[in-house]
Amino acid sequence: MVEERPFFTSVARAITPTFLGFIGVLLLVTPVRLFEGGVPTPMFPLVVVFFWSIYGPGYVPSISTFLIGLFQDLMLGGPVGVWMVVYLLVQYLVISQRDYFLGRDQHVVWLGFAICGAGAGLLVWLQHSVLAGTFVPVLPLAMQMLVTIACYPIIAIAFSQLHRRVIIEQ
C-alpha cells in the first residue's frame, strides 16, 4: 500500500503537524482580538506539540518543535529561546509519559494537558521574570493558559479526526 502512495502525498502527510504548528503561531500574531481583546488567543502550537507527542511523535520530531518555538519567539518579537525551551521540555515530558497517556480516556489526557499548560506557564513566567529582573504579573499569562486549556478538547477532536482520517490513513 505504502509504495503505491504518491511521494508528495506522504510528504504532505508527514509535514502536516509541523505545518499546523506554524499556522498556530501565525494565528497567535493575527489581530483576532476575541471579545474586544478581552480574551487572549489560545496557544495553538502548545496543543500541536502536546497532541502529536502522544499520538505520533514521529510527526513532530524535536527539530520541528525547535523550529516552531524559534518561529514563535521571532514572531512575538520577544527574547529568543523562551518558547523553544518550553515546547521542547513539554515534548520531552509528554514522550516520557506517553505509555501512560496512550489509550486513555480523553478526559485524562485533558487533565494531562492542563498540568502541562500550568507547568509551561510557570516556566514562561520564570523566564520572563529573570529576563525582566523583576516579578512579572501572572494574570495575562494565566488568562492565556486557561483559554488554551479550555479550548483543548475542541482542538483535540479536530486534530484526532485529521490524524486518523488523513495522516495515518493507510
Added chain:
Amino acid sequence: MNDFGQHSRQRPGKQGSRRLSMIFLLTVSVLMLVVSMYGARASAFEKAREMVLDLFEPVLTVFSMPINWVDNRVGDVGDYFNVLEQNEQLRAENAELRAWMQEALTLRQQVDYFKQMMDVKVADEASFVDAQVIGESGGPYQRSLIVNAGTGDGVEVGDGVIGTSGLVGHIVTAGKSSSRVLMLTDFNNRTPVFIEGIEVEAILAGRFQDDPELKFLATRDRAGIRPGMRVITSGTGGNLPRGLAVGEIAGITDEQITVRLFAQYNNTDFVRIVDYTFAEADPEQQEELEGGVIEEGGSPAGAAPETQAAPVGSAPEAGATQDAAANISTPSATEPVDAAPVAAPVAEAIAESGDVNG
C-alpha cells in the same frame, strides 16, 4: 472518546536517538536564551526578526483580511441600531471642533508671525507613512504590533507611531516591507514625555498593564500633578517630534503616577509612522554661537553647538549646552534649552534604556 494509537509503539533504539537530539536542541535553546538575556537586541537575532517579518508579511496580510472584514460587518450592525444617537453626538462634537479649528488657525498664524520675528530654525516638518496593522504580539508579555510598511517605505527604527487618537509606540524592528511597533504599554518601552500645566518632563514607562507610569520625576514636580493633565511627547532624544498627544494623568498614588493613553489598542487598525529628523542648527547661527562663547571668556563649552544639533547624549553635554545657551543672546530654538532642568535624569534614562525591549 477514542483510543487510537495504542499499538504504535516505537523501537527502543529510535527512542534513544530522539532523546539525544531533543537534549541537544534543548541545550541550544537554553544557550540562545542566555544570549538574548545579555544582548536583547543581538544583531543576529535582530536580523532574523527582520527576515521573518518580511517573509511572512504577505501571509499575515492574508490572515488579517477576514478578521478585518468581520470587524467591519460587526461594527456596521452596531451602528445601525444607534444611528440617531450617534448623529446627535457627532453634530455636537462637530460644532465644538469647528470652534477649536478657528482658534487653531488663529494660533497658527500667531506662531508663524513670532517665528518670523525671532528668525528661529525650527525642526523640519515630520512626514508620515501610513500603514495597516497586520499582526500583533499574541504573547502574554509582549505588547507590539506588526504593520505593513518597512524601510522600503522610509520607515526607520525609532520612528514614532500614532493611531487615530494618539501615540501608539515606536518602531523597534524594521524589515523591508513590514516592521514591528513596540507599544507604549510594553514593559520595555520608555518614551520621553512632557506634562502640560506644570511644564515638567518625565519618562513614560510601560508596566505590563494598560496604563503606563511616569518615572524620573522630582518630588516637588510630583506634588503639582493633578488627574486629567495632558501628557505629550517632549521631543527629548530626537526620535519623536515634540507635542504628539500621548494621554492624560489617570491615577496618582504615593508609589506611582499612571497615564491613561489616548490611543485605544482595540481599534488600532491603521497607524501613521512619523518620519522625523531632529532639527539641526543653522550653520551661520552655529558660527555665531561658537564665536560668542569664546569671546565670553573661552569657557570649555566650545563644543556646545555640536551637542545642540545632536540628540541629548549624556548629562554633562546637556549641561554644557545649557551654559552656552544662557551665555548668548541670540535665541536658538532647540529642545535642550527649555529641557535643561530635567535634562540630566532624562538623558540618563535614555542612555539606560539604550537596548530596551526584549
